[in-house]
Amino acid sequence: MTETPLSMAPLLALFAGIFATYLVGRIRHKRASEATGVVAIASLLVALGATWSLWTAPLPTEYAIGGSGVGIQVTALGIFLSVVACLLGLAVAVYATAGTDDEGATELYYPLLLAAVAGVVGIGFAADLFSLYVFFEVMAVATYALVPFAVERSTAVEAGFKYVVMNAVGSLLAIFGISLVYAETGGTLAYGPVADALSGTTGVATAAVLFLVVGFGVKAAIVPLHTWVPDAYAESPAGASALLAGLATPAAAVAMIKALSVFPGAIPVGLVLVVFGAITMTVGNFLALGQRDLKRLLAYSSIPHVGYVIFGFGIGFHGGFSVAVDGALFHVLANAFMKGGAFLAVGAIGYRLASADVANPRHLDDLAGIGYRMPIAAGAIAVAVLALAGVPPLAGFWGKLLIVVGAAEVSGWVGVALALLVIGNSFLSLGYYLPVLRSLFAAPDDAVGSVARTPTLLAIPVLGLTAGTILLGIVPSVGFDLVGPATDVLLSGVMP
Amino acid sequence: MTALAYAVAVALLLVGLAAVLSGANAVKTLIGVELASKGVLVNFVATDPAGSQGIVILLILIDAIVVAVLLGLVVAVYRQHDTLDLDALGRLTW
Amino acid sequence: MTTLTAAALVATVGLAVVAVAARDFLVSILSLSGASVGLAVYFYLAGAPIAAVFEAVVAAGLVTVLFLMMISLTDAETATLIEGRKLPVVGLALGALLGVSLVVWGWLGGLSTGGGSEIELAEALWAERSVDLLAVTVLLFVGVLGIVRLTAERFDATDEPITGDRGPTDADGASGNTEGDT
Numbered sequence: 205m206t207e208t209p210l211s212m213a214p215l216l217a218l219f220a221g222i223f224a225t226y227l228v229g230r231i232r233h234k235r236a237s238e239a240t241g242v243v244a245i246a247s248l249l250v251a252l253g254a255t256w257s258l259w260t261a262p263l264p265t266e267y268a269i270g271g272s273g274v275g276i277q278v279t280a281l282g283i284f285l286s287v288v289a290c291l292l293g294l295a296v297a298v299y300a301t302a303g304t305d306d307e308g309a310t311e312l313y314y315p316l317l318l319a320a321v322a323g324v325v326g327i328g329f330a331a332d333l334f335s336l337y338v339f340f341e342v343m344a345v346a347t348y349a350l351v352p353f354a355v356e357r358s359t360a361v362e363a364g365f366k367y368v369v370m371n372a373v374g375s376l377l378a379i380f381g382i383s384l385v386y387a388e389t390g391g392t393l394a395y396g397p398v399a400d401a402l403s404g405t406t407g408v409a410t411a412a413v414l415f416l417v418v419g420f421g422v423k424a425a426i427v428p429l430h431t432w433v434p435d436a437y438a439e440s441p442a443g444a445s446a447l448l449a450g451l452a453t454p455a456a457a458v459a460m461i462k463a464l465s466v467f468p469g470a471i472p473v474g475l476v477l478v479v480f481g482a483i484t485m486t487v488g489n490f491l492a493l494g495q496r497d498l499k500r501l502l503a504y505s506s507i508p509h510v511g512y513v514i515f516g517f518g519i520g521f522h523g524g525f526s527v528a529v530d531g532a533l534f535h536v537l538a539n540a541f542m543k544g545g546a547f548l549a550v551g552a553i554g555y556r557l558a559s560a561d562v563a564n565p566r567h568l569d570d571l572a573g574i575g576y577r578m579p580i581a582a583g584a585i586a587v588a589v590l591a592l593a594g595v596p597p598l599a600g601f602w603g604k605l606l607i608v609v610g611a612a613e614v615s616g617w618v619g620v621a622l623a624l625l626v627i628g629n630s631f632l633s634l635g636y637y638l639p640v641l642r643s644l645f646a647a648p649d650d651a652v653g654s655v656a657r658t659p660t661l662l663a664i665p666v667l668g669l670t671a672g673t674i675l676l677g678i679v680p681s682v683g684f685d686l687v688g689p690a691t692d693v694l695l696s697g698v699m700p
Numbered sequence: 701m702t703a704l705a706y707a708v709a710v711a712l713l714l715v716g717l718a719a720v721l722s723g724a725n726a727v728k729t730l731i732g733v734e735l736a737s738k739g740v741l742v743n744f745v746a747t748d749p750a751g752s753q754g755i756v757i758l759l760i761l762i763d764a765i766v767v768a769v770l771l772g773l774v775v776a777v778y779r780q781h782d783t784l785d786l787d788a789l790g791r792l793t794w
Numbered sequence: 795m796t797t798l799t800a801a802a803l804v805a806t807v808g809l810a811v812v813a814v815a816a817r818d819f820l821v822s823i824l825s826l827s828g829a830s831v832g833l834a835v836y837f838y839l840a841g842a843p844i845a846a847v848f849e850a851v852v853a854a855g856l857v858t859v860l861f862l863m864m865i866s867l868t869d870a871e872t873a874t875l876i877e878g879r880k881l882p883v884v885g886l887a888l889g890a891l892l893g894v895s896l897v898v899w900g901w902l903g904g905l906s907t908g909g910g911s912e913i914e915l916a917e918a919l920w921a922e923r924s925v926d927l928l929a930v931t932v933l934l935f936v937g938v939l940g941i942v943r944l945t946a947e948r949f950d951a952t953d954e955p956i957t958g959d960r961g962p963t964d965a966d967g968a969s970g971n972t973e974g975d976t
């Protein structure tokens with residue numbers, strides 16, 4: 205393991221961005237929003253560039269400030285998370301430059317966005333269980349302030365309160381689980397030593413697994429801990445909801461997996477994940493059926509997608525089928541593009557319709573026909589929705605395919621049943637995705653018919669994410685190259 | 701000695717969770733979160749008192765920050781509804 | 795020493811139960827504060843002196859003050875109670891803090907080999923968790939930003955922004971910035 209200061213670069217770039225965007229945002233100037241946005245974009249680009257050069261360096265690398273103690277550890281998994289986080293963060297930052305999200309509080313919005321991204325990057329680079337928790341909290345607290353960002357709206361504040369209380373409880377259950385691991389190992393939390401110390405099954409270790417699953421599961425929106433999702437996603441500003449759905453929720457699932465990877469095979473971690481994943485994807489799909497509010501529909505539909513990811517991880521851990529883990533990680537990447545693009549596009553539509561005489565700019569009936577007036581935003585939603593349903597050759601297809609293949613590798617009829625479960629769920633999701641398409645391109649009424657086009661600054665990130673969805677679908681090998689080494693890291697133990 | 705400490709840790713966790721789940725008012729919820737977090741601290745100190753201090757100190761700080769944000773949120777909720785009673789605010793309970 | 799440690803633990807749990815069961819906000823908050831002090835005493839007696847100081851200062855001190863501030867902002871009844879009994883309440887809090895600090899310094903002075911050991915210990919702690927410390931510093935900043943946002947004043951009835959820096963926003967809260975159309 206080589207020790208290079210470059211390892212800290214992505215995190216430091218993002219940390220610097222957090223402070224810099226606050227300072228620049230405080231400047232009272234007409235173009236403050238754009239300037240702050242530029243600073244945020246610059247910080248994200250530096251982080252992305254540093255991640256790229258770490259990717260080309262011999263992995264894994266590590267770094268500790270002061271040369272000793274627990275620092276950070278750069279593995280392929282960390283690179284993967286960093287890439288996903290920075291790319292989606294870039295899209296959201298560009299979107300935020302238009303100033304439609306931040307309710308005038310520019311100097312507070314950008315730092316919070318960057319902090320959420322930094323938290324996810326830190327989750328990837330964390331060198332031991334406690335660091336994992338610390339960066340998880342950085343991401344979480346940033347979202348605590350982002351969800352109720354529109355403080356004047358009572359529904360936003362209510363959604364925020366419910367979100368924060370549930371997630372704070374989840375976080376504390378997770379750290380309680382970590383403290384149980386600490387008690388079992390007698391005082392260490394580094395991945396390698398923990399894995400060695402936990403070589404037998406004990407009651408405490410099993411309890412720790414349960415605490416970790418439930419604790420991280422709240423933020424990962426596992427059923428039945430998902431009840432905060434619809435309100436929180438729907439009430440947060442467009443960029444924040446894109447970050448929540450495309451980054452924070454899947455990152456919580458990855459954090460869970462990273463924490464669970466230290467437990468010995470004797471504890472049926474994989475089985476627990478398969479069961480929870482199956483329940484989550486099925487219940488989630490049923491919950492989304494019949495939703496007529498577009499943003500809430502997308503929110504509900506995020507639940508089954510995390511279900512696929514958890515299911516894939518479970519299959520991978522249960523039988524050592526790395527293809528399922530490949531699929532799950534690929535789906536995390538794809539989901540960032542699909543969900544991110546969808547939420548940003550919904551935000552753009554909502555922004556335009558807010559100034560028109562429309563009763564509820566997010567209701568499928570009220571926004572009927574918007575596709576003819578805002579082709580970019582509606583087209584993005586159409587692509588995203590098809591991709592989310594798993595239609596080839598779009599991004600959402602490949603992740604699910606690999607997960608299905610992995611499930612089928614489980615021996616006997618169980619494997620076939622599991623594979624069919626995933627396929628069935630994909631078809632089920634068409635039940636609520638297709639009405640969206642129909643509504644977008646139905647006949648518009650007067651109010652919708654006179655709406656202006658998608659604003660440029662909002663259209664650019666939407667187009668970028670849509671292009672990514674299409675490209676990932678046509679040329680998935682790019683994604684596979686990124687995901688493959690990360691899978692190896694996960695399955696062979698997070699410490700080399 | 702350590703057995704008592706671990707028992708206390710679990711007790712604090714349960715007391716805190718009970719406060720949160722009872723959902724009576726916002727203050728009780730926050731106090732519950734704080735108490736359960738203290739249970740976690742006891743777990744760490746009981747295992748390795750001197751060595752866990754780095755972790756414990758950072759956890760104390762993190763808990764304080766989280767509860768401060770929660771308090772800010774309660775203030776925001778209060779400004780909207782003029783009450784801290786969670787039963788009156790039907791949508792906020794599970 | 796062991797009986798004292800056990801007593802501290804039991805006292806902590808006892809006060810925790812009181813904090814949860816009490817109907818009065820003030821009793822709850824002060825019991826929480828007491829539980830924090832009990833915990834700090836336990837930390838010290840168990841051999842985690844620096845953690846004890848942090849728990850006393852942050853949990854028993856700062857968090858209690860934050861709770862009391864929040865209560866005085868939201869519950870007028872309790873606020874008047876605090877007003878009326880402010881002197882005793884503050885005195886109690888300070889006294890607890892002072893008591894714990896005295897115990898800590900006294901025993902530390904008796905046990906340590908010199909004034910340098912605490913600093914060495916602190917340096918060791920810092921070096922061991924440097925990245926996490928940096929992350930928590932950022933977390934502190936993020937938390938403060940969040941609180942600033944959450945406690946921002948609402949618009950009053952005359953629709954005048956009280957803290958709005960960029961002028962009034964429309965009913966949906968979207969601030970209209972000009973941007974080019976596609």
